[in-house]
Amino acid sequence: MTKTAAPRATGSAAGADALLLSFAEAGYLKAEPAILQPAEPFLDLSGEDIRKSLYLTTDATGEELCLRPDLTIPVARDYLASPRAGQPVGFCYLGPVFRYRGGGPSEFQQAGIESFGRQDSAAADAEMLALGLEATAAFGLTDIEIRTGDVALFAALIDALDLYPVWKRRLIKDFNRKGDLEMDLGRLTLAETPVRNEYEGVLAALAGSDRKAALALVTDLMSIAGATNVGGRSVAEIADRFLEQSTLKGGALPRDALKIIKAFLAITGTPDEALAQLRKLTASAKLDLSGALDLLESRIGFMAARGIDISSVSFSTSFGRGLDYYTGFEFELHRKGNGTEPLVAGGRYDGLLGQLGSAKPIPAVGFSIWIEALTQACSTSAATGSPGSAA
Template sequence: MRVEPPVPEAALAAIRAPLEAAGATRADAPLLQPLNLFLDLAGEAMRARLFVVQAEGGAEACLRPDFTVAIARAHLESGRRDGRYLYEGAAFRASAGAERPEEFLQVGLELFAPQSQGGDGAAEAADAEIAGLAWRACAAGGRADLSLRLGDVGLFGPFIESLSLAEGLAARLKRVAGRPRLLQAELARTGETAGGARGTLASILSGLSQAEAGALLEEVWALAGVEPVGGRGPAEIAARLVRKAEAAAAPALTDDQAGAIRAFMAIDDSPDAALARVGELAGRNDRALNAALEGWARRLAELARVADPHRMRFAPALGHAFDYYDGLTFEVVSEALGPERPVAVGGRYDGLLARLGAGLGGGEGRAVGCMVRPWRAWDGGEQ
């Protein structure tokens, strides 16, 4: 395994200082994490980038690929309604075709708040605070070629609503907003006639509850003598089969609708120009979209106090490897390293709390966080 070189202590202290000053509690996360959870969040394609381990007869696990999910789970298990957590430690991800470190240092901050604290601009203020802290931490590393790339997965939903699509089609598109590969597959279906083959098993499963569908699939496995592998349960597999069958049978986008979505996904400009373009494509006749654009005006006003607006870009489709982000997304990028090696990433992930908290009696809340790579932030580090 290729290990990232250490950052000199003075440089590391400067990079972590803005995050330490945010008044957060120190937190850690177990080195081993449940593989199934990360595959749910990033798709099966992520498996090739994870270091998978499995004891004989046990569930598959992976070396910690990031801290956000683990910190969020620990927060939910604590029963606290709000919290700020600072972390620092090694993460592990296999290099995708390049000779890059596979064990590397991450420093980050995760902020949690009750759902009720999202009004009156509180969520936008938290977004701007986290993105600003990430920017200051990266800038403390000494690089002079940094820029702040902003996005918003949450803009896609209101934009889709403004296109007046069929209900099922709109819902499916919203589900894949943060997963470019799946969205491109939907765009590739443009012009197809509805009513594709669903398959007998998928048709039967689609009429059942998730628990009933899972029980039926488990019975089919038992009759066929099938032993499932990979850690996925029957209910989850049944749900995926039904979604795929429904996608094949549902109406496809028209050429005009697909063109509007492609134009939206292609936006990449200064924040003011990019957000104006979003409004133009949607016709500015959607209340939810207008509210989202107003929220961005507040975020940008806050961020302008920390970072030079001329070093900011906005691309609404900006996403990350894990698809739990459902609002603001951002990256701090070095011109020397390029967009494939961001210095920091982060964003809002309110929906992840509900997904993780399903087995803990709830989990609604608001969450936003950031992760900084000190070896990339330091001007004497990665080149």
Template structure:
């Protein structure tokens, strides 16, 4: 099949009956990306300004603009969107403009059926490009969040640990910190917030620092008290060990899930849904390279449930997908809306054909 024929087949897939072919503007407001994707993603965006000073970015993906448009047309209305076109990101290993295709299923009432459709879509894309034995990595965010909710720890630490899920280095550093808390705290201990603010103000003036050009003494005092409260909120060593053991689990899917089940003496996790989702991926094609990675997650906290990525013989992810039920609500919908999607990297797929 020629590159043109493959492109045509992919376009037919993302505009199949019942699927709306979406084409968001190339220039989009960057605020949602900074709010939801964070500084790491923001650093890769290509920013520009209109003549009136309005800030835009070149479209770095399709998912957020599609979700924003869907909310405007009725967030709770079931819909399927396909897309195929250029996205723009700064990359160290390739051009800043490259083609991305994909599908987003929003507000479908049957989450399992929606996931089936997304996995079938991923398989169809790989078939177009002749990728017959992909390496598949799958994770389950719901499983980790269930574990985190059941762990013995002060509640103040749960959102901080969750925020580092999918960031192995940051998670490791935080668990190290929790395992070895500071025994001494510099500064005034036990003072009221107003007294701490006065102490900070005096230090700033003594050292020639402005009281207005950066954070105020009151803001610094409040952050200091928050830090003191965190340091005083001790996380049991058994909990830290449990989290480390869970996050270290990665390997052949059946073996990895058996390892999680063997932890039932320490904590009881519901694995039926996870096994069913793993089987959905297994049934999408013959694959002896199906890995369950307990620590795997996109670095975006609106993802929920299953996430997966598929690679071929070359380097780089060819297809990635997952559930992101919190996204539409984070963008302004009145309630949580079920959502699942899949993105495909056309340039990498074409390179896979040539390899």
């Protein structure tokens, strides 16, 4: 899809409407999902931690419902229920979302784009970033900081390392939770310290096993004992816990693997600089990440082709947005020198539609725009007379 220049915003509502119109004129269909949504997809895909931020209710059948806390999942669900499911289709949207935010209003406007079914992922990623920048420019903001990353690079690294399966799953799962990832790496550093407890026989039997073997063993043991859960934990949760303990006991991670992970997570710079550092690291470690690195290089080329100044883009291998469903490219746009909360943010989430019920994989990428944040940043910039610097 090609994109026409977005009109300059003259106010919050008018600017958002004009921006949405420009997306629609470029071929993005307007999506208007229901405000009341099933709560289960949000809890499953964003984690139970989001529960405290949701506005929940229960219908007469006992199904838990919520006011939509964002629009990505609702738009994706409507796409899957439509006759065009599986086909390349782009949607744009503007509407209220509802989420407890402490001191901020719990109802606020969100705009954005979701693109489903495109196979040219590098080009689609670059298009999302370009459109996000056009959204900030439409509100008169050009002093924008571009922060990017790629969770697929970390997943490729962990997959290439010689780790026990339980730690591969855990590290990839915790990538977007920086505190959890740091704790994992700390535990891995201490993994050579022997762990002694009353389950040593079972732990020794599980050491190095995969999840399927561990689940089978724990299921058999619990069946013999006549139990289906312990302390509210399911058989699968108990099996995972035993796997973690057995992995720690056996010395889970070689020192060179831990060194490589930490060196990987320390890489920052422009996308070109980061790519060069990544190729050097993987070559010295004799790891094959060529597929993920080639995709990054291709994305950089498409970004440049769309007029984005690559030297102004910040790339970090440790960058993540805190949401489990991202699978690749991620980005945030911030006003330079001002704040941790993004004005525009998004990325690639190829696994989401499968988790929502699609029988076949469907590529997906998109971004959200926080209208009030953009309007406030625009007002602040006008009040201070801040000169913009083009991104």
